[in-house]
Amino acid sequence: MGLEMEPLLQAWSYFRRRKFQLCADLCSQLLEKCPGYQEPDSEFTVSQAAWSLKTRALTEMVYVDEIDIDQEGIAEMMLDENAIAQVARPGTSLKLPGTSQGGGPSPAIRPVTQSGRPVTGFVRPSTQSGRPGTMEQAIRTPRTAHTARPITSASGRYIRLGTASMLTNPEGPFLNLSRLNLAKYAQKPKLAKALFEYIFHHENDVKNALDLAALATEHAQYKDWWWKVQIGKCYYRLGLYREAEKQFKSALKQQDMVDTILYLAKVYFRLDQPLTALHVFKQGLARFPGEVTLLCGIARIYEEMNNISLAAEYYREVLKQDNTHVEAIACIGSNHFYSDQPEIALRFYRRLLQMGVYNCQLFNNLGLCCFYAQQYDMTLTSLERALSLAENEEEAADVWYNLGHVAVGIGDLNLAYQCFKLTLANNNDHAEAYNNLAVLEIRRGHIEQARALLQTASSLAPHMYEPHFNFAALSDQVGDLQRSFIAAQKSKEAFPGHVDTQQLIKQLKQHFAML
Amino acid sequence: MKCTYFYFSFYTSGQLSVEDVAIMVLCKPKLLPLKSVTLEKLEKMQRAAQETIRQQEAAQREQQQQSQQ
Numbered sequence: 228m229g230l231e232m233e234p235l236l237q238a239w240s241y242f243r244r245r246k247f248q249l250c251a252d253l254c255s256q257l258l259e260k261c262p263g264y265q266e267p268d269s270e271f272t273v274s275q276a277a278w279s280l281k282t283r284a285l286t287e288m289v290y291v292d293e294i295d296i297d298q299e300g301i302a303e304m305m306l307d308e309n310a311i312a313q314v315a316r317p318g319t320s321l322k323l324p325g326t327s328q329g330g331g332p333s334p335a336i337r338p339v340t341q342s343g344r345p346v347t348g349f350v351r352p353s354t355q356s357g358r359p360g361t362m363e364q365a366i367r368t369p370r371t372a373h374t375a376r377p378i379t380s381a382s383g384r385y386i387r388l389g390t391a392s393m394l395t396n397p398e399g400p401f402l403n404l405s406r407l408n409l410a411k412y413a414q415k416p417k418l419a420k421a422l423f424e425y426i427f428h429h430e431n432d433v434k435n436a437l438d439l440a441a442l443a444t445e446h447a448q449y450k451d452w453w454w455k456v457q458i459g460k461c462y463y464r465l466g467l468y469r470e471a472e473k474q475f476k477s478a479l480k481q482q483d484m485v486d487t488i489l490y491l492a493k494v495y496f497r498l499d500q501p502l503t504a505l506h507v508f509k510q511g512l513a514r515f516p517g518e519v520t521l522l523c524g525i526a527r528i529y530e531e532m533n534n535i536s537l538a539a540e541y542y543r544e545v546l547k548q549d550n551t552h553v554e555a556i557a558c559i560g561s562n563h564f565y566s567d568q569p570e571i572a573l574r575f576y577r578r579l580l581q582m583g584v585y586n587c588q589l590f591n592n593l594g595l596c597c598f599y600a601q602q603y604d605m606t607l608t609s610l611e612r613a614l615s616l617a618e619n620e621e622e623a624a625d626v627w628y629n630l631g632h633v634a635v636g637i638g639d640l641n642l643a644y645q646c647f648k649l650t651l652a653n654n655n656d657h658a659e660a661y662n663n664l665a666v667l668e669i670r671r672g673h674i675e676q677a678r679a680l681l682q683t684a685s686s687l688a689p690h691m692y693e694p695h696f697n698f699a700a701l702s703d704q705v706g707d708l709q710r711s712f713i714a715a716q717k718s719k720e721a722f723p724g725h726v727d728t729q730q731l732i733k734q735l736k737q738h739f740a741m742l
Numbered sequence: 743m744k745c746t747y748f749y750f751s752f753y754t755s756g757q758l759s760v761e762d763v764a765i766m767v768l769c770k771p772k773l774l775p776l777k778s779v780t781l782e783k784l785e786k787m788q789r790a791a792q793e794t795i796r797q798q799e800a801a802q803r804e805q806q807q808q809s810q811q
Contacts, residue, residue, distance in 0.1 A: 289787060295780040338770050350775040557776045564773055579776070588774035595771050625774055632771040659769035666766040693767045700766060727767075 235273060238280055247284040254281035279418055282425040285401060290428050293460055294489045294520075295351055321501050321531050334692060334722045337565035338659070347530060348561030349554045404435050413442035416451075423457055437461035452482040459490060468494050485511065485518055492524055501528050519549045526558070535562060551582055560592070569599035587616040591626050598633050606633060624654030631663060640667060658688035665697060677701060685717070692722035699731055708738055 232240070234257055241250035257277040338346050404426065412419050419439065427436040440461060444454035459474035475491040478484070488511035495504035508525045512518060526541035539562050542555040549555075560575030573596035579589055594609030610630050617623040631646030644667050650660035661684035668677040678701060684694035695718035702711035712735045718728045777785075 291780050291783055295778065336770065338772055346772070347775055348773065349778065351778040351781060553776060554778065561773045561775070584776065586776075588776050592773045595773060599771075622774070625772060629771050632768075635768065659772065662769050666768055669766055691769065693769050697766045 235276060235280075238277065242280060242284055242287075245287070247288045250284040251281050251288075254278070254284065275418065279421045281401065282421045282429075286421070286424045286428045288429075290424075294486065294493065318532070319502055320499055321496075333724060335725065336567075339690060346561070348558040351554075402430075404430060404432055407435075409435070409439045410442055413439060413446050416443065416447065419443045420453070427457070427460070433461050433464045437465070450481070452478040452484070452487075455481070456484075456487055456490065459494075463490070463494060463497075468498050483514055485515055485520060488515075489520060489524060496528070501532055504528055517548050519545055519552065522548065523552070523554060526555070530558070553579060553582070553584060560596075564592075564596060564599070569596045572596045573600050573602075585616070587613045587618065587622045587626065589613075590616060591629055594633075595629055598636065620653040624650045624657050624660070627653060628657060628660050628663075631660070635663075640670065643667060656687055658684045658691060658694070661687065662691070662694045662697065665694070669697075669701065674701065674705065685714070689717070690721055692718045692725055692728070695721060696725065696728050696731075699728070703731060703735070708735055711735060712739075 231237075234253060238250050238253040238257065241247075241253065254277045258274055258281070402425070407422075412422050423436055423439050423443070426432050426439060437458065440454050440457045444451060444458060447454060449455075455474045455478035459471040459478065462468070462471035462474060472491065472494050475487050475494065479487050479491065488507060492504040492507045492511075495501070495507060505525060505528055508521050508528075511521045512525075515521065522541055522545045526538045526545065529535075529538035529541060539559055542558050545552050545555040546559070556575050556579055560572045560579075562572075563569070563575065564572035573593070576589060576593050576596055580593065590609045590613035594606050594613060597603070597605040597609060610626060610633070613626045614623060617626060627646050627650040631643045631650065634640070634643035634646055644664070647660045647664040647667070650657050651664070654660075661680045665677040665680035665684065668674075668680060678698070681694045681698040681701065684691070685698060688694070695714045699711045699714035699718055702708070702714060712732070715728055715732045715735065718725065719732065722728070
């Protein structure tokens with residue numbers, strides 16, 4: 228054997244190089260030997276250091292940014308006790324996206340999500356689908372991250388990931404939390420911080436984490452802002468938003484930190500007070516001018532409130548500070564695409580490609596932009612590459628759906644028909660594909676098939692106006708005026724400004740008046 | 743958007759009849775939203791977790807079958 232590194236140093240080096248599994252394994256070996264050997268000039272033993280390093284490595288393996296993660300469960304959404312007003316005033320709530328008309332695009336051009344917001348150019352764990360209006364919708368929400376919405380956020384990903392990480396370890400969990408003497412650890416601030424993060428992120432045991440944080444902050448005589456932020460995070464996870472707010476505010480008084488501002492705004496966001504959240508962000512910007520995360524937070528809120536033009540303005544501001552910000556580039560790109568400027572959108576998406584983003588979504592968007600910017604040579608190759616990069620059937624379904632549009636655009640209706648069929652083969656719940664297939668069936672004269680497809684589409688996605696309108700028009704043509712009227716009403720509800728629907732309803736009313 | 747068809751019936755009396763047919767609406771092309779790093783990491787972890795669970799279940803099933811034999 229040649230020269231070998233000192234094992235603890237090597238473990239530390241693994242940690243720094245983000246080889247967490249190797250680091251944890253090496254630490255386990257060290258802990259098994261457990262010499263209890265103490266460095267003469269240190270208050271910690273080697274085994275303590277290894278223990279601390281292992282907790283940190285295990286935490287890093289499953290660490291996700293707490294600011295970003297926020298998944299509302301069905302229970303939180305439907306049984307929301309924090310709502311101040313049942314019917315909020317226009318422009319003050321995230322629940323009524325249609326109320327603020329800040330230059331939002333019409334659904335005739337830009338597809339909308341179930342909650343009536345235009346689709347965004349970027350998904351985060353929190354923006355997956357907005358708030359559905361009814362329980363039934365909540366359960367059936369189509370999602371980008373194809374897992375069912377959890378019943379409550381407490382039973383959501385946190386827990387699932389927590390149990391999964393334990394399964395991977397054959398000897399059971401690294402620490403047995405019920406046997407830990409939290410008071411003892413709270414006395415040692417350096418160990419306690421690593422331990423807290425381990426309990427919070429790896430074990431997902433918020434209650435124990437809160438106990439530890441409470442003891443530690445007491446030991447620090449309430450002078451350590453870090454512990455206050457952690458207590459706030461625990462309260463937030465437990466659903467005690469007002470208590471969390473107090474902790475974050477108190478932490479901010481001691482130490483002005485961008486992170487704390489973001490957490491505070493997140494609390495207001497959850498309490499459905501977007502204006503207060505905006506205020507917090509703007510105050511933060513006064514103290515940290517040009518801070519990208521704050522600017523981005525403002526843009527997200529405007530986007531959620533359906534104020535697309537202001538959102539775009541702030542995303543531009545983000546790009547001025549950080550011109551490699553993927554979220555800002557993607558959002559501005561999709562805005563340009565849906566405001567009929569595919570050439571400019573193409574430049575933004577190309578920029579993302581240059582930056583090294585290489586996935587199915589990006590190539591799909593590039594393909595679409597190329598097609599609508601009349602650069603036909605790149606269209607099919609991009610979409611083909613998107614198909615080959617699709618990670619699951621839902622993604623492939625979306626690419627086939629867009630290929631169907633390209634086929635419609637070049638007039639090859641047989642290809643379009645096959646593309647939409649393939650979409651449905653990949654994802655049986657693709658409402659848009661059902662609708663488009665129905666339109667093609669009508670052109671072929673298959674009225675009954677079209678009717679069935681439209682009914683499927685409108686039950687899958689009641690928020691879209693297209694299937695309702697098509698069903699109304701079809702029923703009108705075959706003389707089924709009653710059904711036509713009902714469907715037209717639904718179409719009007721989904722998209723009040725649609726002229727054809729208004730005309731159809733007017734026509735039907737005249738018919739009924741004549742009877 | 744309306745498509746208007748003109749039918750000229752010259753042979754009868756030079757009347758012009760106009761039929762207004764509503765065109766069916768296609769759903770719009772969908773740009774796919776890019777995923778945030780956090781979301782990608784979450785999905786990756788979830789996939790890995792599901793994979794380990796599946797492997798463990800398969801191993802258990804095999805053990806049960808062996809013990810039954």
